[in-house]
Amino acid sequence: MxxxxxxxxxxxxxxxxxxxxxxxxxxxxKFLDAVDYYNKPASTTYFKAYQGGxxxxxxxxxxxxxxxxxxxAPGKYTEEDVIKVALFKDLYRAxxxxxxxxxxxxDGKWQEVKxxxxxxxxxxxxxxGFSSYMVxxxxxxxxxxxxxxxxxxxxxxxxxxxxxxxxxxxxxxxLTKMACLAAQYLD
Numbered sequence: 001m002x003x004x005x006x007x008x009x010x011x012x013x014x015x016x017x018x019x020x021x022x023x024x025x026x027x028x029x030k031f032l033d034a035v036d037y038y039n040k041p042a043s044t045t046y047f048k049a050y051q052g053g054x055x056x057x058x059x060x061x062x063x064x065x066x067x068x069x070x071x072x073a074p075g076k077y078t079e080e081d082v083i084k085v086a087l088f089k090d091l092y093r094a095x096x097x098x099x100x101x102x103x104x105x106x107d108g109k110w111q112e113v114k115x116x117x118x119x120x121x122x123x124x125x126x127x128x129g130f131s132s133y134m135v136x137x138x139x140x141x142x143x144x145x146x147x148x149x150x151x152x153x154x155x156x157x158x159x160x161x162x163x164x165x166x167x168x169x170x171x172x173x174x175l176t177k178m179a180c181l182a183a184q185y186l187d
Contacts, residue, residue: 002052010055011038017062017083021140028139037094044097047184054093057183062086064179073171084142085149085176092131129154149176155184 002010018025032038042048042057065086069077125131129151133142136150152166153176167174 001050002056007038007052007055010052010059013059014038014055014087017059017087020083021080023140031135031139032094035094037091040094040097042090042093042184054090054097057090058087060183061089061176061179064182065176068175068179069172072175077172081143081146081172084136084140084146085153085172086179088132088136088140089150089153089176089180090128090132091135092125092128095131095135096128127151127154145170145172149173153177153180155180 015025015029018028038055039051040054041050042053048054048057062082065082066079069082125134133147133150136142142150148166148170149172152163152170152173155177167177
């Protein structure tokens with residue numbers, strides 16, 4: 001569980017990393033505030049399923065991915081590559097989760113929003129990775145490899161039919177997948 005001070009510190013670090021992209025962050029900052037990004041969990045029950053867990057996970061993913069890129073592909077990827085992939089890979093989770101306040105027993109727990117029936121303004125694009133990319137592309141430009149890393153580095157077993165070719169062709173996908181596992185389970 002994170003206290004409000006740690007959530008605030010994570011927000012500052014997240015924004016500090018974003019400023020390295022050298023783009024106007026005004027609209028993206030408004031979006032993050034509108035979806036309450038900094039207070040959302042990373043998951044509903046598994047990893048970092050607590051208030052502020054999503055931003056904490058994005059920062060952990062950034063640190064893990066930096067280490068892996070430096071170890072396995074030194075000089076191949078820029079800090080911009082790492083920032084974009086790590087901070088935007090699960091961006092859609094901020095829209096996907098909302099606090100459940102149906103009764104006293106579940107108050108304060110998180111649940112997954114299921115379609116327009118529950119939240120009419122929630123866009124739906126497909127799986128988590130693709131949805132995260134679709135939201136982020138409204139604010140930032142991406143290379144093909146960054147897109148692949150965001151959309152294909154899911155650690156669940158739902159893979160694209162040509163995932164082995166993707167992993168060989170885009171090492172950033174492989175490194176991101178490894179970083180995700182570390183950020184999710186080695187804290």
